Amino acid sequence: xxxxxxxxxxxxxxxxxxxxxxxxxxxxxxxxxxxxxxxxxxxxxxxxxxxxxxxxxxxxxxxxxxxxxxxxxxxxxxxxxxxxxxxxxxxxxxxxxxxxxxxxxxxxxxxxxxxxxxxxxxxxxxxxxxxxxxxxxxxxxxxxxxxxxxxxxxxxxxxxxxxxxxxxxxxxxxxxxxxxxx
Numbered sequence: 169x170x171x172x173x174x175x176x177x178x179x180x181x182x183x184x185x186x187x188x189x190x191x192x193x194x195x196x197x198x199x200x201x202x203x204x205x206x207x208x209x210x211x212x213x214x215x216x217x218x219x220x221x222x223x224x225x226x227x228x229x230x231x232x233x234x235x236x237x238x239x240x241x242x243x244x245x246x247x248x249x250x251x252x253x254x255x256x257x258x259x260x261x262x263x264x265x266x267x268x269x270x271x272x273x274x275x276x277x278x279x280x281x282x283x284x285x286x287x288x289x290x291x292x293x294x295x296x297x298x299x300x301x302x303x304x305x306x307x308x309x310x311x312x313x314x315x316x317x318x319x320x321x322x323x324x325x326x327x328x329x330x331x332x333x334x335x336x337x338x339x340x341x342x343x344x345x346x347x348x349x350x
Contacts, residue, residue, distance in 0.1 A: 201225045212236050226251045239264040250275070265290045274301045287314045 205219040213236025221228040230244040230253060239262055244253035255271040269283040280301060286293040293314060297307040308322040 210236075222249055224249070224251075227253065235262065237262065247271070248273075261288055263288065276301065276303070278303050289314065291316060 201220060201223045203219070203221050203223045205217055207215055207217045209215045213233075215233050215236075217229075217231045218227045219229040219231075220226060226246070228246045228249065231240045232242040233239060234241045239259060241259050241262060243257040243266075245255040245257065246253050247255050252275055254273060254275060255269065257266045258268040259265060260267045265285070265288070267285045267288065269281070270279045271281040272278060273280045278298070280298045282296045283292045284294045285291060291311075291314075293311045295307070295309045296305045298305050299307050306324055308320070309318050310320045311317060312319045
């Protein structure tokens, strides 16, 4: 006989089942992971980095340096933490500043938002969006002269049609132009 007592024989260790567990079998908990990054380095100097930011065990960020210069050329992001990498960010001119962003916010496989830096100054110059998620672009914003202010905004038009414009008033119509001679 041992001089140490077995606490399982002397104490009642029966616990009530939790609402998530019915009391039968072992209770399984979702494992919690520490946020971490896995980097795969290739012989040409390029790399791919996969990061789990929130510790749920799924990739939240995937970055590719496709030419080995140290600048990330393509990034995929799980912006809403649903396990899908729905947003892509690209540096097409390899200057280290993103030039293009596309996103599928409702996971239907179609691009819902697209933003471009057309003159490579680090500012968004054009946005095309499908704000009602019907698969057709319905919002268009563009800065044609690159001054940081929108030059054109078109919203709620049918895809494949010309944006609606207000009709030009007739210059000689006194009802449309109060300065016209009657």
